[in-house]
Amino acid sequence: xxxxxxxxxxxxxxxxxxxxxxxxxxxxxxxxxxxxxxxxxxxxxxxxxxxxxxxxxxxxxxxxxxxxxxxxxxxxxxxxxxxxxxxxxxxxxxxxxxxxxxxxxxx
Numbered sequence: 001x002x003x004x005x006x007x008x009x010x011x012x013x014x015x016x017x018x019x020x021x022x023x024x025x026x027x028x029x030x031x032x033x034x035x036x037x038x039x040x041x042x043x044x045x046x047x048x049x050x051x052x053x054x055x056x057x058x059x060x061x062x063x064x065x066x067x068x069x070x071x072x073x074x075x076x077x078x079x080x081x082x083x084x085x086x087x088x089x090x091x092x093x094x095x096x097x098x099x100x101x102x103x104x105x106x107x
Contacts, residue, residue, distance in 0.1 A: 016094055019087060022067030027052060027060050035070065035083050042078040 006014050023029060027050060034049050035041065047057045061081065064070045069087045072079045 016090065018067050019069060019090060022063050022069050025060065025063075027057070028064055031057075031060055031064060032069065032083060035081060040080050040082045042075075042080055044078070046081070 009017075023032070030050060031046055034046060038045070043054075043058065043061065046061070047054045050057055052060075061070070061072070065072055065081075067087070068084055070081050071084050072081045074080075
């Protein structure tokens, strides 16, 4: 979607689309699952978990961080990543709303 077309949608719709886009790659889903499993880690740990090169993992981490799905803090020469709970709550609210709306409907 071109940048100029996003003005026709609400801030919430644009924010959700950014979050969904950031999760639209299986490597990023795997990164989130790994971070949830261990709570925090450094980039090197993630690289060891995925069958991808370090620069590729770094790019996926950058996309997740830019979308606000993960947070990263620099500790010495390492970056420790964790899942941003506030972003996950947005997913929960969105899908919970869909589920609630569909409860009384059938196809």
